[in-house]
Amino acid sequence: MEKMLNIAMQRLVSQHFERTDFSTPVELVQWMGCMQAQDHAAVKWAIGNRVNGLTDAQVEEDFNAGKVLRTHVLRPTWHFVSPADIGWMLKLTAPRVKAMNKPQWRKLGIDEAIIKKSQELLIKALNGGYHLNRTELAEVFKNNKIDTDEMRMSYLLIEAELDGVICSGKREGKQFTYALFDERVPPVTSFDRETALAELTKRYFLSRGPATITDFCWWSGLNQTDVKRGIEMNKSHFVGEKIGEQVYWFSPNRKPAVKSKSVYLLSSFDELAIAYKDRTALIHHHLINQTKNGIFSPLIITEGQISGTWRRAFVKNEIQLEIMSLDPLDQYAVQMLHQEISRYGSFLEMKLQEPVIGI
Structure with missing residues (x-):
């Protein structure tokens, strides 16, 4: 059990609870790669927990300004991600998420033609810096004869996020809005899958280590072949230690965890x-x-x-x-x-x- 306690304490350090080098939300989000964000109030406190001196209002202000974005990436759920990372990260992970969603398409009567039409409508409605909420976008779809029951609307919007058509806009009160991806995100001039895989793997194990291959597969949605390749490309950044039947990967330069009553x-x-x-x-x-x-x-x-x-x-x-x-x-x-x-x-x-x- 002492080994498990050491892992727990070291993760506090890796995740910047026991120390902090950051002063802004986006610095932390970039270190973490992305942060799960289906609960908006919760993810704001998750950032505040790791960046000293921040307030809820400051995190909200940065979110509304597009310094941190909210979208579906990795597993099919919401995450906070930086504008600098969202492009290459989606190109790496979106194919797996889209494959997970495809069975629902058939149940909901969604096909490629509907996806294409819905995304053309989104571009037209949001072009020019408009930020529209879900209800407003549903009205756009209905006016153009696209069925928008609750589940169908969700999958149409998720697909548009995964395709890099839309991302989060500024909030209107407590309502989320959507904006055009290209109006909030710097263009990705080139993409190399191996480089992206190496980078996401590095971000995960440096910010969350000690962790296992199975842990990273769960978090990222990538398969074991990809994850093992990612670790191989980062051998200079990681070391592995076997504890029980598992190998845990982490930075050899990590700051030591000190047992405390924190x-x-x-x-x-x-x-x-x-x-x-x-x-x-x-x-x-x-x-x-x-x-x-x-x-x-x-x-x-x-x-x-x-x-x-x-x-x-x-x-x-x-x-x-x-x-x-x-x-x-x-x-x-x-x-x-x-x-x-x-x-x-x-x-x-x-x-x-x-x-x-x-x-």
Whole structure:
């Protein structure tokens, strides 16, 4: 179990919890490659957790300005990615995601002709810097005799994202909008698949190591042949260490992880949990049965491992956190937890009510 704890602590360092070299959201997102982002409030805190001094409003401002984009890449789910990386990353990963989506096309009556027509309509509607929300784009499709029930609309928009036709626009209140890809993203002048594969592999293992080939396959959606090739091209950047039956890859120049009583409030779908197929290192062995179904919930992390969950509630203009600890908290842990709650309040720029702490 000591080996698993060492892995957990080292991942805190790799993912920039225990140290930070970054001052802006895009610097962190580029280091991470991309960050899962189907929960907008959560991914903003995932960034704030790793870049000291940021506020929710600052992350939102950078998102609206297009300094960080939200699109479907890797597995078929939302991610934050930088404009500098979205082009080559989509060219590398989109074919696999599109293949996963194809069976749904047949069920929904989607074919290449409908995809072509829908994308031509998107280009026409968004051209000139327009940012339109999903409802507005559905109206464009309906007016041109394209059926847009909920699932069908989703797959038409995902396909347009994967084809590099659209990406995220600025938000209108709480609504997301879409913009033309070419109006928010610098052009990719050339693409070499081997170079892109090597780069994505390097980003993953440097930012999330120690991790295994299976972990990277899960995160990236790439197959084992690609992943092994990616590691081979990065032999100067990685070393491998066998622990049990698995080989873990990481940077030989990584900063040493120091065992500490650090406490973190993780957002839901945080990369510290979601980026690995095998999440054993995150879960203390005697708590596995208590945490296995809540791994994607907002988590409390102590010494690199899950020690509880949390949730927030808004009361007028204030926020209150409810803390559910898996073990009784000693006085030092409570003190560290209060410090982290205060940091979260500073990120939101909101007044905090006294937290509710239970087991």
